[in-house]
Each structure stands twice: as structure tokens, then as C-alpha cells.
Amino acid sequence: MKQRVYNFCPGPCTLPLEVLEETQSELVNYKGTGMSLVEHSHRGPEYDEVHNETVSLIRELLEVPEEFSVLLIQGGATMQFAMVAMNVMAQAEKAAYVNSGHWAKLALKDAQVYGSTYVAWDGADDNYSRTPVASEISLQPDTQYLHITTNETIGGIRTFDWPDLGVPLVADMSSDYMSRKIPWDLMDVAYGGAQKNIGPSGVAVVIVRKSLMNVSKRELPSALDYRQYHSSGSRFNTPPVFPIYVAGKVLKWYKERGGVEEFEKVSIVKSGFVYDAIDAGNGFYDCPVTGESRSRMNVVFRLPNEELEAKFLAGAEAEGLVNLKGHRSVGGMRASIYNAMPMEGAEKLASFMDTFRVANS
Amino acid sequence: MKQRVYNFCPGPCTLPLEVLEETQSELVNYKGTGMSLVEHSHRGPEYDEVHNETVSLIRELLEVPEEFSVLLIQGGATMQFAMVAMNVMAQAEKAAYVNSGHWAKLALKDAQVYGSTYVAWDGADDNYSRTPVASEISLQPDTQYLHITTNETIGGIRTFDWPDLGVPLVADMSSDYMSRKIPWDLMDVAYGGAQKNIGPSGVAVVIVRKSLMNVSKRELPSALDYRQYHSSGSRFNTPPVFPIYVAGKVLKWYKERGGVEEFEKVSIVKSGFVYDAIDAGNGFYDCPVTGESRSRMNVVFRLPNEELEAKFLAGAEAEGLVNLKGHRSVGGMRASIYNAMPMEGAEKLASFMDTFRVANS
Numbered sequence: 001m002k003q004r005v006y007n008f009c010p011g012p013c014t015l016p017l018e019v020l021e022e023t024q025s026e027l028v029n030y031k032g033t034g035m036s037l038v039e040h041s042h043r044g045p046e047y048d049e050v051h052n053e054t055v056s057l058i059r060e061l062l063e064v065p066e067e068f069s070v071l072l073i074q075g076g077a078t079m080q081f082a083m084v085a086m087n088v089m090a091q092a093e094k095a096a097y098v099n100s101g102h103w104a105k106l107a108l109k110d111a112q113v114y115g116s117t118y119v120a121w122d123g124a125d126d127n128y129s130r131t132p133v134a135s136e137i138s139l140q141p142d143t144q145y146l147h148i149t150t151n152e153t154i155g156g157i158r159t160f161d162w163p164d165l166g167v168p169l170v171a172d173m174s175s176d177y178m179s180r181k182i183p184w185d186l187m188d189v190a191y192g193g194a195q196k197n198i199g200p201s202g203v204a205v206v207i208v209r210k211s212l213m214n215v216s217k218r219e220l221p222s223a224l225d226y227r228q229y230h231s232s233g234s235r236f237n238t239p240p241v242f243p244i245y246v247a248g249k250v251l252k253w254y255k256e257r258g259g260v261e262e263f264e265k266v267s268i269v270k271s272g273f274v275y276d277a278i279d280a281g282n283g284f285y286d287c288p289v290t291g292e293s294r295s296r297m298n299v300v301f302r303l304p305n306e307e308l309e310a311k312f313l314a315g316a317e318a319e320g321l322v323n324l325k326g327h328r329s330v331g332g333m334r335a336s337i338y339n340a341m342p343m344e345g346a347e348k349l350a351s352f353m354d355t356f357r358v359a360n361s
Numbered sequence: 362m363k364q365r366v367y368n369f370c371p372g373p374c375t376l377p378l379e380v381l382e383e384t385q386s387e388l389v390n391y392k393g394t395g396m397s398l399v400e401h402s403h404r405g406p407e408y409d410e411v412h413n414e415t416v417s418l419i420r421e422l423l424e425v426p427e428e429f430s431v432l433l434i435q436g437g438a439t440m441q442f443a444m445v446a447m448n449v450m451a452q453a454e455k456a457a458y459v460n461s462g463h464w465a466k467l468a469l470k471d472a473q474v475y476g477s478t479y480v481a482w483d484g485a486d487d488n489y490s491r492t493p494v495a496s497e498i499s500l501q502p503d504t505q506y507l508h509i510t511t512n513e514t515i516g517g518i519r520t521f522d523w524p525d526l527g528v529p530l531v532a533d534m535s536s537d538y539m540s541r542k543i544p545w546d547l548m549d550v551a552y553g554g555a556q557k558n559i560g561p562s563g564v565a566v567v568i569v570r571k572s573l574m575n576v577s578k579r580e581l582p583s584a585l586d587y588r589q590y591h592s593s594g595s596r597f598n599t600p601p602v603f604p605i606y607v608a609g610k611v612l613k614w615y616k617e618r619g620g621v622e623e624f625e626k627v628s629i630v631k632s633g634f635v636y637d638a639i640d641a642g643n644g645f646y647d648c649p650v651t652g653e654s655r656s657r658m659n660v661v662f663r664l665p666n667e668e669l670e671a672k673f674l675a676g677a678e679a680e681g682l683v684n685l686k687g688h689r690s691v692g693g694m695r696a697s698i699y700n701a702m703p704m705e706g707a708e709k710l711a712s713f714m715d716t717f718r719v720a721n722s
Contacts, residue, residue: 005395009402012602020389020397027385028378030413034366034681036381038561038607041370041684074435074563075584078598082582110582195599200399202601203565204436221443221471224585237439238556240563241373242603246399320395323402 002320006345009323010153010298010336011175011196014345019249042238047134051239054248056184061251061260062177064207071206071226072234072244076193077103077174078324080204081110084147084170084189084207087226088212089115093144096120096167097227098137100159101152102329103127107172111147114216117153120137120146128155130293134163143167145188151176154327156300156334160292168209176297178254180264188212196297197339199247202240254339263339267296270337270346277353284357302332309333312356321349363681367706370684371514371659371697372536372557375706380610389443397662398606403599412600415609420631422612422621423538425568426545432567432590435601437554438464438535441565445508445531445550448587449573453550454505457481457528459498461516462489462513463690468533472508475499475577481507489516491654504528506549513535514557517661517695521653537658538566538701539615540594541625549573557658558700560608563601615700624700628657631698631707635660645718652693663693670694673717682710 007014015037030037033046039044055070065071073079084107089095094116097108100123111117120139121132131152140144146167150159153175162183173182174192188209195201204317206226213227214220222228228236254263275294278285278301287294287301303309309332316324326332337346368375391398394407400408416431425431434440450456455477458469462486472478481500482493492513500507507528512522514536522546524530534543535553543551549570558560567587574588575581583589589597615624636655639646639662648655648662664670670693677685687693698707 002390002393002395004390007396009405010401011399012403012599014400015397017389024385024388027388028381029363029365032363034363034683035368036376039368039370039373039375042373042562044370074437074440074601076435076598079435079584080440082584085582106583113580113582185372193599200603201403201599202604219474220448220465221474223440223443223471238373238554238562240435240601240604242561243563243601253434300533322395323405 004087004346005320005322006341007323008321008337008341008349009336010095010327010334011193012201013336013338014245014340015199015250016225016253016340017333019246019253022249023051023246033336038241042235042241045151047241050245050248051233051235054244054251055233057248057251057255058205061254062182062207063184067210068184068207069210069230071208072239073204074202074240076201076204077172077191078106080172080191080206081107081205082113083224083226085111085114085327086190086218086220086224087214087216088142088145088170088189091115091216091218091260093142094140096139096143096146098132098146098148099123100149100157101155103128103152103172103174104147104149107147107149127288128152129157130290131159131161133135133156133161134165137163137165139165139167145170147172151295151297153298153336154330156289156295156298157293158295158297174337176295178260178263179267179297181260194243197326199250200243202243205245250340266343267337267339270341270343271299273346273350274335274337274353277350280354281357284361285353297336297338299335299337300326300330308360311360315356316349316352319352321345321352366681366683367702367709368684369682369696369698369702369710370622371688371695372554373562374557374697374699375701376560376607376611377614380607381616383610384607387495399602403596403602408602411606411609412594414598415605415612416594418612418616419566419610422567422615423568425544428571429545429568430571430591432569432587433595433600433605434565434567435563437562437565438552439467439471441533441552441567442468443474444567444587445552446472447579447581447585448575448577449506449531449550449569450577451505452577452579454478454503455479457500457504457507459493459507459509460484461492461510461518462516464513464515464533464535465508465510468508468510475624476488488648488649489513490518491651492518492520492522494522494524498524498526500526500528506531508533512656512658514659514697515691517650517656517659519652519656519658537656538622538625540628540658542621555604555608560611563604563605564608607647608637611701613678627704628698628700631702631704632657632660634707634711635696635698635714638711642713642718645722646714658699660696660698661687661691661693669721672721676717677710677713680709680713682706682713
């Protein structure tokens with residue numbers, strides 16, 4: 001049986017080993033209740049505690065102000081591409097989108113079903129290799145919100161300049177949630193799938209300014225109406241128990257280790273190891289992203305040719321460094337280094353990169 | 362530590378012990394891959410196998426014909442209340458709903474957002490204590506589909522006469538999926554949340570006639586469009602890995618034990634124990650449901666007074682028979698006896714009921 005590997009998968013992705021072990025120990029008989037937590041009623045005291053703890057840890061770790069509601073909703077960020085627009089976009093106004101790549105484009109496409117949208121900054125000209133500074137973003141009058149993708153998992157770029165342009169932000173934070181502070185005074189909505197930095201797949205964390213509940217005035221069915229989740233504490237129907245339960249354990253693990261502030265520092269160090277290995281290579285490794293746009297969660301790079309890339313992947317895997325293949329749409333390598341990736345994993349990858357480069361230059 | 366109990370919870374609910382134990386054994390290191398399945402890529406070979414096996418077991422166990430697509434969608438049955446209407450309801454036509462109780466009413470309410478609906482049979486006059494025979498259902502011209510709830514978890518009633526009225530059926534089967542055959546020739550859509558007879562909460566199984574994909578001609582965002590799930594095998598975005606993984610194990614457990622046909626027989630026997638205990642009581646136990654409407658999944662009954670009900674619940678719990686309290690909206694008792702409830706659990710409950718009655722009559 002293989003020992004635990006360093007898993008650089010972009011999501012679903014590595015989780016803290018301690019969290020998995022604790023989940024395993026409780027799986028059949030949860031806290032001596034004679035059944036698994038996933039067999040308990042979603043309205044019973046055992047799940048009550050789990051659900052409320054997960055929500056309050058999100059609030060605490062991200063310092064969410066009282067004016068915002070923390071909602072747990074199924075369907076991932078993709079469901080939010082639509083729900084944000086149908087709940088928040090007032091029909092007389094427009095929504096602006098920063099087109100930073102793959103995920104931004106999908107968010108824009110779904111929002112178009114519900115109202116008037118436009119691209120306020122387009123990264124296509126730079127092949128999505130950077131995010132804009134705020135002054136590059138062109139807003140039109142009557143814009144209700146500006147949508148940004150704070151980290152593009154495929155392009156390996158991050159928002160470094162939160163746009164403070166007098167229009168509230170709606171942010172897809174799927175792949176860098178819990179890795180940095182959120183400037184709530186600029187925000188209307190932050191949302192993201194759990195399956196990177198929060199827990200297993202199957203739930204999205206949606207943090208909405210309370211005053212925006214159905215500002216759109218659209219008639220909405222219950223499962224798509226933020227008000228239903230808000231008024232019921234995200235339990236008007238059966239929630240996805242296991243993802244929320246494990247998310248709670250992950251968040252507790254973060255809290256015990258210093259919280260978001262500490263993980264931000266760690267993410268700079270961990271991604272720094274890999275960027276240093278890239279930059280030390282004199283062009284052997286090619287990262288299309290430069291400067292402050294470089295993601296701390298997803299480090300993308302290419303090797304001189306595809307043959308070497310295949311050799312690199314095989315060599316890395318033999319060292320227990322797995323899932324380094326880049327997204328099929330862009331090729332190359334991608335090292336996803338989320339909060340749960342141990343420091344040693346990033347160090348070992350950087351060290352492997354140095355050795356591989358020397359051996360193959 | 363408490364030994365395993367008999368859990369009569371209406372959902373989330375009891376799962377097969379063997380399934381929980383196998384899940385536990387694999388949780389940290391899935392099949393020797395050095396990581397949990399929930400850490401694997403949703404596009405990798407390990408999850409491929411799990412996903413495809415779950416879908417093909419659904420198809421096999423329910424004998425789903427080739428003309429139907431099996432979709433796995435987040436959001437539970439509640440999301441389907443809306444999605445069915447927005448995907449399937451043609452805008453020029455009407456949808457008929459059998460109002461059999463709590464869940465039927467919610468399904469109808471959400472469908473009303475998307476088009477013209479009407480109640481084709483109303484159970485309110487009988488206080489939702491029975492389902493109709495087909496001849497009682499009044500359909501109007503230009504009705505596109507007739508929506509039924511094949512089992513009302515709260516009312517404890519089941520559809521016994523599948524309406525064959527020349528209008529295709531859309532059926533919410535959340536609480537009796539996998540407990541009986543489905544007459545596919547009458548069907549357009551069958552859907553249901555997994556958290557009763559399929560697995561943990563967090564996924565719905567939606568079985569749609571392929572010819573109906575967006576027959577509504579509505580413009581839909583990706584997460585709400587059946588075509589997206591159909592064309593991608595329910596993987597255009599990250600699926601809820603854990604619920605689908607455990608569902609696959611539950612379905613395999615069913616298959617090994619004779620499949621749906623066998624579980625239908627077993628459900629008649631198990632629920633029969635409890636109905637016999639009710640009927641033998643000469644009115645001590647009062648079940649509002651009679652005859653063929655009696656659910657085989659959720660047996661509801663009351664005792665002579667609330668004091669005795671409290672005593673009953675406490676006594677049952679002391680015997681390891683838990684979660685027998687009825688839904689808050691109706692009170693009384695509810696024994697949910699899904700496929701994973703062992704025969705001995707139902708026998709033990711019936712025996713406890715007899716003893717309790719004799720001691721308290």
C-alpha cells in the first residue's frame with residue numbers, strides 16, 4: 001500500500017491528514033451515538049452542533065461582519081454564477097465582469113441569462129496571464145456590481161488589487177477562499193465551492209450582504225432564493241451533511257494553526273519555493289505569469305518540450321508528488337498548493353524541480 | 362460507547378452497516394493510492410470508476426430504458442421542484458399536480474414560477490391520509506405532465522395506482538426510490554434526493570426522458586440545464602464526490618441482496634410487522650392511513666395521548682429504537698423503514714409496540 005502522497009490536484013484536493021483520520025474514526029459510530037453522522041437527522045442535536053460550528057468558523061476565520069449572512073448551498077460555484085445574478089442583479093441595472101479567464105467567462109455567460117452584463121476588463125489580449133490593477137477596469141454608469149474571480153485555477157493568476165471603484169464587488173473565491181483576508185467594505189457577495197480550501201466537494205460557501213436578499217425582485221423557486229437559506233440557516237431542506245461536517249473539521253484545523261492570516265503567510269512561503277525553482281531555471285521552466293498576479297494557490301509552468309513534461313510527471317510521481325499535470329486546455333504543469341499542502345510537500349517539489357532541471361538541461 | 366441502534370429517522374437515515382464499515386476502511390487511503398477518494402480529481406481514473414459504477418447501478422437496479430438519461434444533480438429534490446418545471450414544462454402547456462401533502466405542495470409552489478399549473482387531485486379534504494386511484498384525477502386539456510409524489514414521508518402514504526391517463530408522469534420518488542419498480546412507459550421524469558434509500562445527503566438522482574432535454578426552450582444557466590448534465594455524464598462541474606461514492610456502495614449492497622424486486626418484498630414484510638402491531642391494538646395505536654395508501658417506508662401512528670407518546674419514545678430509545686418521533690407538523694410517531702433497516706429492527710419495534718400496549722392499556 002502506497003504511503004501518503006503529496007497531492008497537487010487543483011480540486012478536489014488534499015485535505016489535512018488529521019481531519020481525514022478523525023473523520024475515519026467517527027464514521028461508523030459518531031460520538032458514541034450508535035450511528036454515523038450521515039445517518040443522523042439534519043434537524044437533530046448532533047448535526048445542529050456540526051452545522052452551526054461550521055458556519056461560525058467561517059464567520060470567525062474570515063472576519064465576516066454582522067451585515068453579511070453566511071449561506072451553505074449545493075451546486076458549487078457554478079450554481080452561484082446563476083444564483084448571484086438572479087438574486088442580486090436588479091433588473092434596471094448592469095453587472096460588470098472582469099474577464100480573467102476560464103472561470104470568469106463561465107460566470108459571465110450564466111449571468112447573461114438574467115440581465116445586462118458587460119466586460120469591464122478583458123485579459124484575453126494577455127492570454128489571461130495577469131489580473132488588472134483597479135485603474136484598468138472601465139465601469140459604465142448604472143453598474144450594480146463588479147464581478148471578479150479572485151484566483152483563476154487554470155491560469156494560475158490572482159487578484160492582487162481589489163477594485164475600489166465605488167461599485168460593490170461580487171467575488172468568486174473558490175480557489176483562494178481562506179487563504180487571505182476579504183475587504184468586506186468593498187463587497188456585496190463572496191462565494192466559492194468548498195473543494196479547494198474548505199473541504200470535500202458538495203457545498204458552496206456564499207457570503208451575502210443581508211440588504212441584498214432578492215434585491216432583484218425576481219420571483220424565485222425556493223432552492224434558488226438566498227432568502228430561504230438565510231432565514232433557515234441553510235436548512236430549509238436537507239443540507240449536504242458530509243461536506244459540511246468535514247469542512248467544519250478543516251476550518252477548526254485552520255483555527256488551531258493561526259487562522260487565515262497565518263495561512264496567507266504560509267502560502268507565500270510554499271508557492272515561493274516553487275516560483276523560486278522556476279525563476280532559478282534560466283528559462284528551463286517557463287511560467288507565463290509574472291509579478292503580483294502570480295497565484296499562491298496554483299503555480300503553472302511549462303518545460304522545454306512535451307517529452308520532458310511527460311518525464312517530469314513520471315519522475316515526480318515516483319517521488320510521491322502527484323497530480324501535477326496542468327489543465328487540458330493549457331497543458332504543461334500545475335502545482336496546486338492549497339492550505340492543507342504541508343510545507344514539506346512544496347519544498348520537496350521545488351527540490352525535485354531543481355534536480356530534474358540539472359539532470360535534463 | 363453505544364452499540365449500533367435501529368435508526369427510524371426519515372432521512373438522512375440508516376445506511377447498511379457494511380457500507381459504512383467499508384467506507385471507513387477506505388477513508389484515509391483509498392485503494393492504496395495514498396489519499397482519500399475525496400482528495401482525488403473528479404476527472405481522474407479512481408473517481409471515474411466510482412461515478413460510472415453508481416450511474417450504471419442505478420440504471421441496472423431500476424431497469425432504466427435507453428431512452429432515459431440518469432443525471433446526478435446537487436440540491437436535493439427541492440432543486441428538482443424548480444428544475445423539472447424550467448427544463449420540461451413547455452411554455453404553451455400546463456402541468457398538473459396531485460396534491461398528496463407536504464412535499465407535493467412544495468413541488469407545485471416552485472413550478473408555478475415557470476408556468477401554468479393546476480391541482481388535478483386534492484388530498485386536503487381527507488387530511489392527506491390517502492392517495493387517489495387514477496380515475497379520481499381530473500386532467501385538463503393541454504396538460505404536458507402530471508406530477509405525483511410517490512411517497513409522502515410526512516403523511517405516510519404512497520402512490521399505489523400509477524396514473525395511466527395519456528399524460529406522462531413526473532414523479533418525486535425521494536422516499537421510495539429503489540423500493541419498487543418504475544413503470545417507465547408512463548414516465549417522463551423520476552427524481553429524488555439520495556438521503557433515504559440511496560445514500561448520504563448531497564445528491565439527487567434525476568432520470569429524464571432524453572427527448573425532453575430543454576423542451577421548454579427556456580434560456581437556462583449551466584447549473585440548471587439538464588442538457589449540461591446529460592452531455593457531460595453529470596460532470597461538467599465538480600460533482601458531490603462523497604455522496605455519489607457511498608451511494609454506489611449502497612446500490613451494490615442492494616444488488617448483492619436481490620435488487621429492487623427483493624427489497625420491495627422485504628419492505629412489505631417489514632412495514633407489515635408495524636402495521637400489524639397497530640391493527641392488533643384495538644385502537645390503542647391510531648394510524649390515519651388505511652388500505653393500499655399505507656406507505657411501506659414511513660409508518661405513522663399516534664397513541665392515546667401525548668403523555669403516552671413521550672413514554673413510548675423514551676421506552677423505545679432505551680431499547681435502541683431511535684428517531685421515532687413524527688414530523689413536527691403532524692406529531693405522533695413515525696417509523697421510517699427504508700431498505701437499509703434490518704428485518705430485526707422492524708421486528709423489534711413491533712414487539713416493543715405490543716409489549717408497550719399491553720403494559721399501558
